[in-house]
Amino acid sequence: MLTEERKKEIKTNIDRIKSEMAQAKEKSPYGQDTVLLAATKTRTAEEINYAIECGITRIGENRVQEMLERYDDINRDKVAFDFIGALQTNKVKYIIDKVDMIQSVDRLELAREIDRQAKKHNLVMDILVEINIGGEQSKSGIAPEDAESFIREISSFEGIKIKGLMSIPPICTDIDKQKNYFKKIMNIFIDISAKKIDNVDMSILSFGMSDDYMLGIECGSTMVRVGTAIFGARDYTKKQMN
Numbered sequence: 001m002l003t004e005e006r007k008k009e010i011k012t013n014i015d016r017i018k019s020e021m022a023q024a025k026e027k028s029p030y031g032q033d034t035v036l037l038a039a040t041k042t043r044t045a046e047e048i049n050y051a052i053e054c055g056i057t058r059i060g061e062n063r064v065q066e067m068l069e070r071y072d073d074i075n076r077d078k079v080a081f082d083f084i085g086a087l088q089t090n091k092v093k094y095i096i097d098k099v100d101m102i103q104s105v106d107r108l109e110l111a112r113e114i115d116r117q118a119k120k121h122n123l124v125m126d127i128l129v130e131i132n133i134g135g136e137q138s139k140s141g142i143a144p145e146d147a148e149s150f151i152r153e154i155s156s157f158e159g160i161k162i163k164g165l166m167s168i169p170p171i172c173t174d175i176d177k178q179k180n181y182f183k184k185i186m187n188i189f190i191d192i193s194a195k196k197i198d199n200v201d202m203s204i205l206s207f208g209m210s211d212d213y214m215l216g217i218e219c220g221s222t223m224v225r226v227g228t229a230i231f232g233a234r235d236y237t238k239k240q241m242n
């Protein structure tokens, strides 16, 4: 059971973020609508369910095992489930019939396996292509210059539907630099949309997290993925999770 204090904290955070999102939208030249996705790693089912009660309509899971452990405890009829974390190819089979979208497609082998498992389950999986916008060695994602050829290659897979791009830009404190990363993602998005590739529906741009969701929205994000700003700091000491 969540304490009243904990509930109040989560509700206040969500209300504040939503009002800040509305302000950021005013500043966006695109005037787009943006979904607030709650990033749920390390959170309990009670916390997640309460966030859903407070109006969260989409959640993002990072870890297959953690997701499966609490899957039946989440009030799923009111919420869409995305997978947003690094995904091992051999784990696709565990989540394929449980998630609404996989945001972290970063290699051909993974796209192939999602396609194969989706067909097996008679479904078409929505996916986002993850772009490594900062070109960081330590991060997953397709290099910006390879995005188009990658998308063309997987666009023929009948078990997947490409819905847009996802990115985790490098951490930086310089706002102009940060904006440049977001603009770069937007440019790839616009470029690829203009090519009108069959089976590609470029409608979702997923970027912006707790520290930069407002800037992300000002730069055109249609989906911000927020954890800490909703639930507070993560405590990794409680439980060891991959």
Ligand SMILES: *Cc1c(COP(=O)(O)O)cnc(C)c1O
Binding pocket: 039, 041, 062, 084, 085, 168, 209, 210, 211, 225, 226, 227, 228, 229
């Ligand atoms: C954890 C996580 C987030 C949210 O991070 P916060 O800084 O807690 O908002 C967003 N996207 C991905 C892929 C994540 O793993």
